[in-house]
Amino acid sequence: MGGVELDPYTDRYAARTRGMSASAIRALFAVASRPEVVSLAGGMPFIDALPLDAVGELVATMVRERGTVALQYGSGQGLPALREQICEVMALEGIEASPDDVVVTVGSQQALDLVTRIFCDPGDVVLAEAPSYVGALGTFSSYQADVVHVPMDDAGLIPAALESACEEMARANRTVKFLYTVPNFHNPAGVSLSVPRRDEVLAITQRYGIMVLEDNPYGLLGFDSDPVVALRGRTDEGVLYLGSFSKTFAPGLRVGWVLAPHAVREKLVLAAEASVLCPPQFTQTIVSDYLRTQPWQQQIKVYQEVYRERRDTILDALAQHLPEGTRWTRPAGGFYTWVTLPHGLDATAMLPRAVQGRVAYVPGSAFYADGSGTSMMRLSYCYPPPERIREGVRRLASVIDEELETRSTFADEPGTDLAPADVGVPEAVTAPGPDTA
Numbered sequence: 001m002g003g004v005e006l007d008p009y010t011d012r013y014a015a016r017t018r019g020m021s022a023s024a025i026r027a028l029f030a031v032a033s034r035p036e037v038v039s040l041a042g043g044m045p046f047i048d049a050l051p052l053d054a055v056g057e058l059v060a061t062m063v064r065e066r067g068t069v070a071l072q073y074g075s076g077q078g079l080p081a082l083r084e085q086i087c088e089v090m091a092l093e094g095i096e097a098s099p100d101d102v103v104v105t106v107g108s109q110q111a112l113d114l115v116t117r118i119f120c121d122p123g124d125v126v127l128a129e130a131p132s133y134v135g136a137l138g139t140f141s142s143y144q145a146d147v148v149h150v151p152m153d154d155a156g157l158i159p160a161a162l163e164s165a166c167e168e169m170a171r172a173n174r175t176v177k178f179l180y181t182v183p184n185f186h187n188p189a190g191v192s193l194s195v196p197r198r199d200e201v202l203a204i205t206q207r208y209g210i211m212v213l214e215d216n217p218y219g220l221l222g223f224d225s226d227p228v229v230a231l232r233g234r235t236d237e238g239v240l241y242l243g244s245f246s247k248t249f250a251p252g253l254r255v256g257w258v259l260a261p262h263a264v265r266e267k268l269v270l271a272a273e274a275s276v277l278c279p280p281q282f283t284q285t286i287v288s289d290y291l292r293t294q295p296w297q298q299q300i301k302v303y304q305e306v307y308r309e310r311r312d313t314i315l316d317a318l319a320q321h322l323p324e325g326t327r328w329t330r331p332a333g334g335f336y337t338w339v340t341l342p343h344g345l346d347a348t349a350m351l352p353r354a355v356q357g358r359v360a361y362v363p364g365s366a367f368y369a370d371g372s373g374t375s376m377m378r379l380s381y382c383y384p385p386p387e388r389i390r391e392g393v394r395r396l397a398s399v400i401d402e403e404l405e406t407r408s409t410f411a412d413e414p415g416t417d418l419a420p421a422d423v424g425v426p427e428a429v430t431a432p433g434p435d436t437a
């Protein structure tokens with residue numbers, strides 16, 4: 001038939017669905033899966049680095065020996081044995097916790113959902129780094145919370161900017177429910193919150209009575225040093241900590257967790273039960289057996305090595321191929337580097353041409369609740385092998401060069417009104433900044 005298909009249910013949806021729209025990442029997965037495209041878009045862990053035979057045997061043994069339990073419903077809070085092991089994992093980042101305060105979730109994405117559900121009413125404010133993880137922004141928006149971005153630089157969230165934002169919210173009589181932060185190897189910015197700033201951030205949030213939602217899926221994936229003590233490792237007051245096995249083991253299992261103050265934990269379990277009854281007993285048992293029987297810390301080292309090589313490759317290729325005036329961050333762990341295009345080029349507008357040029361990335365605007373960040377993009381180096389990363393960056397460089405050429409051609413035309421370079425980018429979106437190549 002053709003034509004525009006209207007949704008006949010439009011006037012029946014709840015108001016909270018207005019903030020729900022397909023994320024740039026979802027649309028990109030379809031495109032990026034074409035084999036000819038080098039995808040620097042998705043943050044997919046490199047699962048090929050796992051010992052799949054060993055995992056297969058572990059699963060087979062588990063089903064044979066304890067299948068009747070693993071395939072049954074479980075507790076809404078999660079498997080007790082796994083919650084104990086999760087406390088051992090968190091101890092690597094200086095966190096002392098009781099398994100009783102851990103709630104196992106369907107990935108940390110569900111943890112984001114549950115926390116927002118129990119704390120945020122429509123119109124409440126969530127403070128979040130500029131830029132912020134797109135999946136968290138989607139969750140906040142689906143609960144009609146208002147995100148107020150706080151700038152970062154190469155040492156993470158800027159405490160003075162956080163203080164100003166808190167002050168401004170207090171003056172405007174806005175209710176701030178929490179600060180959402182990814183302190184380690186930030187998605188998408190690739191930077192980490194420095195150690196001195198960790199205490200400053202906690203001091204500020206405590207002064208203003210604002211909780212902290214610390215989202216830490218990448219903390220054990222540092223390339224150069226031991227893990228830094230988490231915010232939750234510095235205080236157990238007012239911090240909710242989210243963890244995940246997606247990046248240190250496998251995302252297909254969908255096992256994450258929240259560590260919450262004891263009083264909050266009970267509400268989280270009730271919310272989880274209303275949502276999924278209980279997290280999957282089957283995949284929890286797999287993770288628990290994996291941690292008990294396999295050299296999982298050794299496996300994390302394997303992942304670190306894979307990602308370090310890819311980080312080195314992408315930084316090298318960016319320096320070699322991208323035009324002058326382009327800036328990017330230098331991640332010390334994790335999956336991402338954050339690129340700022342020269343002359344205010346628009347990464348969203350450029351994306352179709354990039355895909356035509358057989359390379360994909362995520363435009364920066366996906367990581368801002370207000371759609372700013374247009375001259376930025378996130379590049380992921382976690383999945384493609386090094387030679388594909390190099391090829392991808394080469395292709396990206398040609399697309400940027402063409403854009404610059406088109407711009408300079410049209411800029412020469414009299415009367416052509418093109419946005420001048422580096423204008424109109426608000427303070428918050430210029431971060432993260434100075435550690436550019």
Ligand SMILES: Cc1ncc(COP(=O)(O)O)c(C=O)c1O
Binds near residue numbers: 110133135215244256
């Ligand atoms: C910062 C951040 N938080 C949460 C998630 C969700 O992870 P999970 O697979 O545990 O749901 C991701 C996934 O990429 C992420 O980067």
